[in-house]
Amino acid sequence: MCELLAMSSAQPTRLSVSLQILAARGGSTASTRDGWGAAYYQGLDLALFREPTAAADSALAHYLETQGPMTSIAISHIRHATRGAVTLANTQPFVRELAGRMHAFAHNGDLPTIAGNAALSLDAYRPVGQTDSEHAFYALLARLRPQWSTASPPSLESRLALVSAFARELRALGPANFLYADGDALFVHAHRRIQPATGRIEPPGLWSLQRHCPSPVSDSENATTPTGQTVTLIASVPLTDEAWQPMAEGEVLVLRDGEMVAREISTAH
Amino acid sequence: MCELLAMSSAQPTRLSVSLQILAARGGSTASTRDGWGAAYYQGLDLALFREPTAAADSALAHYLETQGPMTSIAISHIRHATRGAVTLANTQPFVRELAGRMHAFAHNGDLPTIAGNAALSLDAYRPVGQTDSEHAFYALLARLRPQWSTASPPSLESRLALVSAFARELRALGPANFLYADGDALFVHAHRRIQPATGRIEPPGLWSLQRHCPSPVSDSENATTPTGQTVTLIASVPLTDEAWQPMAEGEVLVLRDGEMVAREISTAH
Numbered sequence: 001m002c003e004l005l006a007m008s009s010a011q012p013t014r015l016s017v018s019l020q021i022l023a024a025r026g027g028s029t030a031s032t033r034d035g036w037g038a039a040y041y042q043g044l045d046l047a048l049f050r051e052p053t054a055a056a057d058s059a060l061a062h063y064l065e066t067q068g069p070m071t072s073i074a075i076s077h078i079r080h081a082t083r084g085a086v087t088l089a090n091t092q093p094f095v096r097e098l099a100g101r102m103h104a105f106a107h108n109g110d111l112p113t114i115a116g117n118a119a120l121s122l123d124a125y126r127p128v129g130q131t132d133s134e135h136a137f138y139a140l141l142a143r144l145r146p147q148w149s150t151a152s153p154p155s156l157e158s159r160l161a162l163v164s165a166f167a168r169e170l171r172a173l174g175p176a177n178f179l180y181a182d183g184d185a186l187f188v189h190a191h192r193r194i195q196p197a198t199g200r201i202e203p204p205g206l207w208s209l210q211r212h213c214p215s216p217v218s219d220s221e222n223a224t225t226p227t228g229q230t231v232t233l234i235a236s237v238p239l240t241d242e243a244w245q246p247m248a249e250g251e252v253l254v255l256r257d258g259e260m261v262a263r264e265i266s267t268a269h
Numbered sequence: 270m271c272e273l274l275a276m277s278s279a280q281p282t283r284l285s286v287s288l289q290i291l292a293a294r295g296g297s298t299a300s301t302r303d304g305w306g307a308a309y310y311q312g313l314d315l316a317l318f319r320e321p322t323a324a325a326d327s328a329l330a331h332y333l334e335t336q337g338p339m340t341s342i343a344i345s346h347i348r349h350a351t352r353g354a355v356t357l358a359n360t361q362p363f364v365r366e367l368a369g370r371m372h373a374f375a376h377n378g379d380l381p382t383i384a385g386n387a388a389l390s391l392d393a394y395r396p397v398g399q400t401d402s403e404h405a406f407y408a409l410l411a412r413l414r415p416q417w418s419t420a421s422p423p424s425l426e427s428r429l430a431l432v433s434a435f436a437r438e439l440r441a442l443g444p445a446n447f448l449y450a451d452g453d454a455l456f457v458h459a460h461r462r463i464q465p466a467t468g469r470i471e472p473p474g475l476w477s478l479q480r481h482c483p484s485p486v487s488d489s490e491n492a493t494t495p496t497g498q499t500v501t502l503i504a505s506v507p508l509t510d511e512a513w514q515p516m517a518e519g520e521v522l523v524l525r526d527g528e529m530v531a532r533e534i535s536t537a538h
Contacts (some may be wrong), residue, residue, distance in 0.1 A: 045358035045397050048317065059336050067328050089314035096366065100395035124393075126369035126420075128314050151395075 005076040007178045008186045010256035014071035020065045021239045022078055023055035035091035037119040038064060040071040041183050044101035044151060050091040073186050077106040077180045089129035094137045099148035100185035101183050103141060107133035108236060109175030120259035131160035140166050142198040151182040156254060156262055163187045164252045171250065177205035186255040188234050190247030209233045220237045271377040274345040275448045275503040277455045277524035281339035289334045291347055291506045292324035304348035304360035305446035307333060309340040310452050313370035313420060319360040340462035342455050344448045346375040358398030363406045368417035370452050372410060377505060378444030402471040409435050422453040425523060425531055432456045433521045433533045440519065446474035458502050459516030478502045499527035
C-alpha cells in the first residue's frame with residue numbers, strides 16, 4: 001500500500017534518515033514498487049523529484065538521502081498503484097502554482113467515486129494523470145483559490161477551516177489520509193488505513209513524531225543549529241523506535257517551523 | 270551569459286554527452302554559475318531538475334549525465350543571473366500545466382520592459398519568481414490557451430503561427446532566444462546573442478545539429494536502436510566539433526521525433 005512522509009522543521013534540514021527508511025520500504029520491504037516522489041520547499045517554489053519505479057532501487061532516491069535539498073517543509077510519497085497506470089503523471093506528490101507560489105499534495109487511500117462527485121469539481125484545473133489523488137488535489141485548490149488573492153497566505157484559521165471541511169467530504173468517499181502544503185504551513189489529515197496486523201481498514205491513518213534537538217550540530221533531520229532545532233515528522237507507520245503518536249480519525253494538524261500551530265478533530269466521521 | 274540546450278529524438282534517449290559539456294561550461298569554463306535546470310518529457314508529464322547553483326559542481330547534474338531519464342524531448346538551461354535573485358524560483362526551465370499536459374520554456378536574452386508591456390499580459394498566470402523569462406513564458410501560455418481545448422494538440426500550423434508572432438513581439442524588446450515544448454513538439458526561436466569573439470549582440474542566437482545513427486546500439490544521445498535513431502540538438506554555442514548549423518535571426522524551427530517538421534523565418538526583425 002502507499003506510504004506518506006512529511007517533515008516540518010524550525011531550521012532547514014534534510015529528509016535523510018526517514019527518507020532512507022521509507023525508500024527501503026518502497027520496493028524491498030513492502031509492496032510499494034510503483035513509484036515514489038519527494039517535494040522540498042525552497043521559498044515560494046519547490047524542488048520536486050519523482051520516478052515511476054521502486055524507490056528501493058533508485059539511484060536518485062539514494063542521492064536525495066545524502067545530498068537532497070535543505071528545507072523546512074518536505075512531502076514524500078511511495079506508491080502502490082491502485083488507480084491509474086504506472087507513469088510519471090500518476091506519481092505523487094502533485095504540485096501546482098496558485099497565487100504565485102507552489103502548493104503540494106500527496107494522498108494515501110482510495111476515493112473511487114471522486115471523479116463523479118459534483119461537489120468536488122476541478123474548475124479550471126485539468127489533471128495530467130488519471131488518479132483519484134490528483135483529482136482530490138485540484139478539488140482542494142479550486143476551493144482554496146478564492147482565499148488566495150496574493151502570495152501572502154490567508155489566515156491560518158480560514159485555511160484550516162477549508163481544509164477540514166474538504167477532508168470531511170473526502171472521508172465520505174473512502175480512505176483519505178493526505179498531506180497538503182502551501183509553502184507557509186503543512187496540513188496533515190489522518191483517516192483510516194489498512195493495518196497489517198489486522199488486515200482491516202481502520203485508524204490510525206498517520207503517525208507523528210516531534211524531535212527537539214539542542215545539540216550537536218549536523219545537517220540531518222536529527223540535527224540542530226546553534227539556535228536549536230525542532231522537527232516534526234509525519235508517516236503512515238512509525239519509521240523508528242521513537243515514541244510516535246497515532247493521529248485520531250478525522251484529525252487535521254497544521255505544522256509550521258516544526259511545531260503544531262493548529263489542530264482540529266472532527267466529531268463527525 | 271545564459272546557455273540553452275534542447276534535444277528532439279526519434280527514440281527515447283539521454284542528454285548525456287551534451288549535458289556533460291553544457292554542465293562543464295556552467296561554472297567552470299564560463300560565467301554561468303547561478304543555476305541550471307533540465308526538463309525531460311515522459312508522456313504528457315515531465316521530470317524537472319533545477320538547482321540555483323553552478324552545474325559544474327553539481328552532484329545532481331552529474332547524476333543526470335549518466336542516469337537521467339530517457340526522453341524524446343528535453344530542454345536545459347544554464348543561468349547567469351541578469352534579472353531576479355539567485356533562487357530556485359528564478360531557475361529555468363519553467364514548466365506549467367495547460368490543457369492537461371505540461372508545457373516547458375527556457376529563454377536566453379534580456380527583455381527589460383516585458384513586465385510593463387500591455388500586449389504581453391499574463392491573464393491568470395502568476396509568476397513565482399522575478400525574471401523576464403518567466404513572464405515571457407506565461408505571456409506565451411496566455412496566448413496559447415484559447416487554442417488548447419483538450420490535451421490533443423492543435424494543428425502544428427496554428428501553433429507555429431502563434432509562436433512566430435509571439436517571437437516577433439519579443440524581438441522588439443531585446444534578445445529573445447527561446448525553447449518551448451508542449452510534449453508533442455519542440456519550438457526553437459533564434460535571435461541574437463553576445464558573441465564572445467566580437468563582444469557584440471548579433472546572430473546566431475542558437476545552433477542546430479542533426480545526427481543520424483544507424484548503429485551501434487547504445488543509450489546515449491549518440492545512440493540508436495534496432496530501428497535507427499535520429500537526434501537533433503539545439504545549443505547556444507556548438508558543443509562539439511561536428512557540423513553545427515547557425516540559425517538565422519528570427520528563425521523558428523519546429524522539431525518532432527528528431528526531425529525538423531516546420532520552419533519559419535521572419536523577414537521583419
